[in-house]
Amino acid sequence: MELSRLAHSRIETHDEEEPPGSLGATTPRTKSRIAPKITPLRRPGEETARFVKLTPTNVPAANPRTAVFRRRFFPETTAREWNDWKWQSRHRIRTLAQMERFLTLSKAEREALVRGGSMLPVGITPYYMSLLAPDDPDHALRRTVVPSTHEFLRTPGEADDPLGEEATSPVPGLVHRYPDRVLLLVLDFCSTYCRYCTRSRVVGHGEIMPSEERLETAIEYIRRTPAIRDVLLSGGDPLALGEDKLDWILTRLRTIPHLEFIRIGTKMPAVLPQRITPSLCKLLRKHRPLWMSLHFLHPDECTPESYHACGRLADAGVPLGSQTVLLKGVNDDVEVMKALVHNLLMMRVRPYYLYQCDPISGSAHFRTSVAKGLEIIEGLRGHTTGYGVPTYVIDGPGGGGKIPLQPNYALGRDGDDLLLRNYEGEIFRYPDPEN
Numbered sequence: 001m002e003l004s005r006l007a008h009s010r011i012e013t014h015d016e017e018e019p020p021g022s023l024g025a026t027t028p029r030t031k032s033r034i035a036p037k038i039t040p041l042r043r044p045g046e047e048t049a050r051f052v053k054l055t056p057t058n059v060p061a062a063n064p065r066t067a068v069f070r071r072r073f074f075p076e077t078t079a080r081e082w083n084d085w086k087w088q089s090r091h092r093i094r095t096l097a098q099m100e101r102f103l104t105l106s107k108a109e110r111e112a113l114v115r116g117g118s119m120l121p122v123g124i125t126p127y128y129m130s131l132l133a134p135d136d137p138d139h140a141l142r143r144t145v146v147p148s149t150h151e152f153l154r155t156p157g158e159a160d161d162p163l164g165e166e167a168t169s170p171v172p173g174l175v176h177r178y179p180d181r182v183l184l185l186v187l188d189f190c191s192t193y194c195r196y197c198t199r200s201r202v203v204g205h206g207e208i209m210p211s212e213e214r215l216e217t218a219i220e221y222i223r224r225t226p227a228i229r230d231v232l233l234s235g236g237d238p239l240a241l242g243e244d245k246l247d248w249i250l251t252r253l254r255t256i257p258h259l260e261f262i263r264i265g266t267k268m269p270a271v272l273p274q275r276i277t278p279s280l281c282k283l284l285r286k287h288r289p290l291w292m293s294l295h296f297l298h299p300d301e302c303t304p305e306s307y308h309a310c311g312r313l314a315d316a317g318v319p320l321g322s323q324t325v326l327l328k329g330v331n332d333d334v335e336v337m338k339a340l341v342h343n344l345l346m347m348r349v350r351p352y353y354l355y356q357c358d359p360i361s362g363s364a365h366f367r368t369s370v371a372k373g374l375e376i377i378e379g380l381r382g383h384t385t386g387y388g389v390p391t392y393v394i395d396g397p398g399g400g401g402k403i404p405l406q407p408n409y410a411l412g413r414d415g416d417d418l419l420l421r422n423y424e425g426e427i428f429r430y431p432d433p434e435n
């Protein structure tokens with residue numbers, strides 16, 4: 001949409017459903033009104049900076065860009081409402097008409113939104129929308145959440161369930177692929193839907209509900225399977241649940257004597273950092289030890305809001321790791337990935353896995369070559385802090401589990417010596433007699 005048109009368009013409110021298990025509305029709705037004069041969406045210094053770069057001394061309370069966005073598009077929304085995760089969830093952007101208020105859509109984006117149909121639903125929090133470039137359909141973050149017609153293309157090797165999760169699901173919503181670990185899908189709702197989601201076959205379709213009956217069945221399966229020592233809560237996004245329901249699940253799991261390790265997989269710190277409230281952190285602290293797998297893709301997701309959200313989690317004693325999906329045109333670049341891992345380290349998040357994108361149906365436009373992934377790891381290893389180098393993995397299609405990939409640093413043998421290449425390409429000998 002032209003900026004001049006935007007300036008005169010009416011601000012609408014979106015009466016949307018509550019996410020499953022949330023506690024209900026607590027704030028009044030924003031009234032409609034005429035939008036104010038358009039102002040540029042730039043951060044100070046953005047003209048020259050390629051990425052947001054966090055350092056311990058440069059993090060304000062909130063992103064100035066997001067503040068400008070809020071004043072422009074939600075002028076009657078108070079800071080308190082904006083920072084309320086339930087307000088953000090209720091005001092998710094989900095339709096073509098809503099999307100056009102914020103973005104100048106390309107033909108491919110518009111057509112995808114019109115066709116809709118069986119694809120993964122659309123949902124973007126107002127906060128995350130504030131990070132998107134309004135006029136650039138190739139913008140990295142925008143490509144990950146705004147659909148395009150590329151999603152309708154099917155290419156060889158793709159599947160709706162590329163990891164074969166359905167075949168290893170003994171009870172609804174529970175995947176038991178490895179002997180000692182299970183994946184418990186607590187719900188299928190996410191505040192923001194990623195267009196490359198491995199579980200797009202179920203996510204957002206209302207098929208996996210957080211009913212106590214279903215969850216009891218899954219928890220009972222874990223209880224009567226002593227080999228299980230580790231459970232990963234995922235979905236959907238488990239932190240979309242209200243605290244009462246989360247507390248109920250964690251309390252039930254903690255009564256299982258053989259269960260040692262509980263992890264939560266969430267993208268909330270990136271797409272809805274307002275969800276990381278003091279009361280949530282208090283709840284997580286109560287159920288320690290808990291680990292968390294976050295999902296950051298790009299340095300521009302590392303905003304002040306996300307920085308403070310991760311800080312609250314870390315202060316609550318939750319170890320944080322990021323699982324990043326390698327995506328063509330989004331982060332398949334050494335400098336982008338280096339900026340991301342540097343920001344994550346500042347946020348007390350350990351870059352944990354770099355995933356080769358699963359061959360999910362309609363994902364060809366997101367998949368980059370394995371050679372590119374190896375090039376990125378090679379560009380990090382030795383060139384930055386070791387804590388910042390994730391493990392690059394392919395999840396074996398059909399249920400093979402995570403298979404690590406490394407650039408080749410061991411060149412071979414010369415007699416009793418192993419020949420090794422370092423990060424600068426120099427060759428070294430290490431004495432390693434065969435006997």
Ligand code: SF4
Pocket residue numbers: 189190192193194196197198199200203235236237266267295
């Ligand atoms: S947050 Fe996770 S489960 Fe939800 S859409 Fe994104 S990748 Fe899928």
